[in-house]
Amino acid sequence: MKQAIIPKKLNLSRSIAMLSPADIDYEESMCTLRYAARVKYIKNCVKINVEEKGLIEGFELEIAELQQKLMELSMSEQKREQKRKERAVSAEEKERQKQTALELEKTEKMKAELEEKMALIQKKILVGGENLLEKAQQQVFFLESSAAELESLDKSHQQLEEQLNKKAAEKIDVEEQYSSLQEEDLGLTKKIKKVQAFIKDAKEEHSDKEREYQRDLEALFDNNRLLVRETQLANLIIDSYIPQEYLKKILTHLIWNNETQEYQMRGVAYTGNNMRKQQNTSAEIFTPVKFEMKQVYHKYPEKKREKRSMIKSFSAIPKSQIPVPIKKRNLRSVTSSMSKYWALNRNQEIKE
Known part of the structure; x- marks a missing residue:
């Protein structure tokens, strides 16, 4: 870096450092x-050596002048020799x-003397074993390069x-x-989040519906089992205690x-007790009997529900508590036992 030679006052150089991570x-x-x-x-x-350059140019001019003088002397000698040969030898010629x-x-x-001067000039040019002319030429070449x-x-x-x-x-x-x-990525992420939220809501709704469906299905299965049990019990009672003739009339x-x-x-x-109740009320009040079919029919499902609950409660009795099979007992004993059991369960529910 210090030996850089540039024809400017200030040397502007650039260096690139390569690093490794x-x-x-x-x-x-x-x-x-x-x-x-x-x-x-x-x-x-950069400092240009003007003094050395001036000296070198002066030496070159002196050398050129001396060479010219030598050439002139050599030319004059040749001419004189020719004149001597041409002229006759005489006293004047001798002189x-x-x-x-x-x-x-x-x-x-x-x-x-000129040769001595040239030798001295060459000695002056050669300083420290180096030729200043060659050095100047090299410097010029380096400057150009x-x-x-x-x-x-x-x-x-x-x-x-x-x-x-x-x-x-x-x-x-x-x-x-x-x-x-x-x-675009932000917009897509927002859309993905919205879609994920919709999917999550849909999954939750689907899971809720699936649970509801499962509950409804289980309820239907339970209802089906109860209905099958009731039908089996009703068929058992019908087959055991209702003759075929009366069954056809009922149907x-x-x-x-x-x-x-x-x-x-x-x-x-x-029929039956319904007519008796109406007659008793009419006898006590002394008013003509008015049959309202809708009231009777509205009350009818409550009785049916009571009977159905009685049948369910009877079907829930364990076999160990039934002393005699149903087939071996008559209808009166079966109905009395059913009514007693139903009355006990009803009293317990009222107390609770």
């Missing part, structure tokens, strides 16, 4: 972070030859900025899509009452 690479990542922290505070300022010899000596001395690298870095930086802008735009689009998806005189929803004997209100 693994526990194994913890020390290495810490070292990279420390290095990046140190690099951040490094500031390089001239002497002069030329002296001039040659002078020129050789000048040449030697660094400028090219800077241009390429600027281009790559621009490309990276464009990519970052594209990524930012894509990120904004993704965030908008994500927000719309979140809104012929049965009618269905729509109000009470029961079978009734035709003209039962005008």
Whole structure:
């Protein structure tokens, strides 16, 4: 970083530190972070060595001038030699030859002096075993290469900025899509909650109806069992104590009452104790008898219910308490035992 050469006053450099989230690479990542922290505070300022460059240019100019002088001297020597060959040897020529010899000596001395100067200049250029010309050329090459690298870095930086802008735009689009998806998710969750609440209510209603149906079914089964038991008991009583002739007469005189929803004997209100009660009341009050059929028929179901409850209570008697089978006893004994048992149960219910 410190040896970076850039043709600017301030060296602006960028460093990228690669880190790893693994526990194994913890020390290495810490070292990279420390290095990046140190690099951040490094500031390089490039200083162009103008004095050395001026000296080198001056030396180059002197060398070029000396080379020109040598070339001129060599050219003058060749011309003089040609003139000497052409001219005849004479005293004047001898003198001239002497002069030329002296001039040659002078020129050789000048040449030697120039060569010495060139050697001294080359020694001055070579400092510390390094050629300053080559070093200057290298520096120029490095400057040109660094400028090219800077241009390429600027281009790559621009490309990276464009990519970052594209990524930012894509990120904004993704965030908008994500927000719309979140809104859809919220709406779907609300709908799911509503549907779940409806399903829960429907399940509860279904379970309630199922329980009601089960209770109704159990009640129907119980009622069916009671009816079967009553029918079996009625059939047993009919088969045991009612002759077939009277049974046929009873069946012929049965009618269905729509109000009470029961079978009734035709003209039962005008038979037996019903007629006696009406006659007694008429004798005491001394008023003409008025038969109200509806009252009699309204009271009739209560008697039927009492008889039915009596039959149920009799059917609930355990067999151990019945001393003699029903078939071996006559109708009077059976009815008397039934009435006694029913009266006892009725008194207990009234006391309670």
